[in-house]
Amino acid sequence: MDRFGCWDRALITQLVPLHIADKIGSLFLPSSPQDDSLVWGLTADGEYSVKFGSLLAQGIYNPNFEKVEFAWLWKFNVPPKIKLFLWKACHDGLPSKDRLKKCKVFVPYWIEEWHSISDGASISKFSFVWWFIWFTRNKVIFNEEGFTPCKVSFMISSFFAQWLKAAAKGEEDVGNPSPRCSAKPKVVRVGKNIVWTPPPENFCKLDLNGLKDPNGNAALGFVIRDCMGEVLLVGAKSLGPHISIVQVEAWALCEGVKGAISLDISHLVVEGDNLAVINSMKNLWRIPWEISNIINDVGVDARSFVKCQFRHCFREANQAADFMAKKAHRHQSLLYWFPPYCMDFSLIIRKDVLGWPPD
Known part of the structure; x- marks a missing residue:
């Protein structure tokens, strides 16, 4: 630390690589004396949790995974149910057999990577396709229905065309089985x-x-x-x-x-x-x-x-x-x-x- 009680960044960069120096420099240095304490870093309050301890022991939870922000998903011009589907997929929340067995589907960093190199229109189109694949997969498994590739392709193109038409009129959602509904008014806080x-x-x-x-x-x-x-x-x-x-x-x-x-x-x-x-x-x-x-x-x-x-x-x-x-x-x-x-x-x-x- 320097004479002002702050991190001496010049000295730190001489001892460790720059990216580590940046992380050290982001740590808060209290001005008042404080005792050291042990915390369980996987919970918000620092107390040990049997849930996270069990997940860590089973190798299901990896605290070293870099956190990826997916807030940009909600800005896509797609129906709310597809936004919710993408959000669940990005947070390992799709209830597949593998998910229920291992409590993990995949690490969806490729979506974030794709978002950084693709335009929103391309991802929006893909989200329709992806949602319908999930939709028909559930129909086949749980309702024993049959779908041909041509039928699924027609369903996707038809639904996508309806959505674009409705979106142009300012509507919020279209398609089966729920009826069309007009855009909800923006919630305005009062008080x-x-x-x-x-x-x-x-x-x-x-x-x-x-x-x-x-x-x-x-x-x-x-x-x-x-x-x-x-x-x-x-x-x-x-x-x-x-x-x-x-x-x-x-x-x-x-x-x-x-x-x-x-x-x-x-x-x-x-x-x-x-x-x-x-x-x-x-x-x-x-x-x-x-x-x-x-x-x-x-x-x-x-x-x-x-x-x-x-x-x-x-x-x-x-x-x-x-x-x-x-x-x-x-x-x-x-x-x-x-x-x-x-x-x-x-x-x-x-x-x-x-x-x-x-x-």
Whole structure:
């Protein structure tokens, strides 16, 4: 570590390869003394689980598998039942005989690889074919029905044509056996937690957020405002790809609290949209082991305030911190910003002060 208590990246890169140095640099270093502890890394709370211990002993669960994000599946222009089928396939959830026997179908990284080199239209077409193969396979096994290749091909082409026609009219789903249904209206959240509200008099508010870009790079951002909605301090930092989203959110909390301490704030309200982090600070949930050292560090820092409250809000009420987190990808070190701010950020702040609903 360097004299500031941070990782000495220059020294680390001299001792280990660059990719290992990056992983080491992404580890949080607490500023308060903490005892070492043993955790069972396969569970969220770090406690041993018979379920995961049994799966590991049988060789069914491999913790070294790289996690692959499949959220992009939901953006395809295919019926919801095919999206659900793809999601289950990508998470080893298809109830095949082999799956029920071994609790594992395959490691579907080839889908992620295909997604990176193919266009969405090609994958959408393939998903229709794949779903119908699964559909007819189940009919043959469980209903003893017979299908010829020509019949299956006709079913696929007919269903695909109907879907394209319905999609052009804005419909959500077509085909047998369920009837057509119109597109469902977008669910809009309502309530006080979707609009930013100023803190009580004599309090300041810390809004925090962590996110990942499409390449998996994490970043944090936070905004500190007074009871009139005026910005006192904003901060942002890039954390790289070797960190989970809950760690990013907890790290944003830690940096935001330290920023509030630097401003000599005595009464603080903390708001974030990650329920695990907020409820961990409120002692409502068991602290996930991967953020326990961060939460403990924040707990020590929180004693510096006369009063410190933690509240959960929805993402719609957290746009200012989200804006800063998006800007943070260009900054490897923690940066503080002071007024004046750019026009886009100032507009978000002004809307928050006026109580405008999210766009």
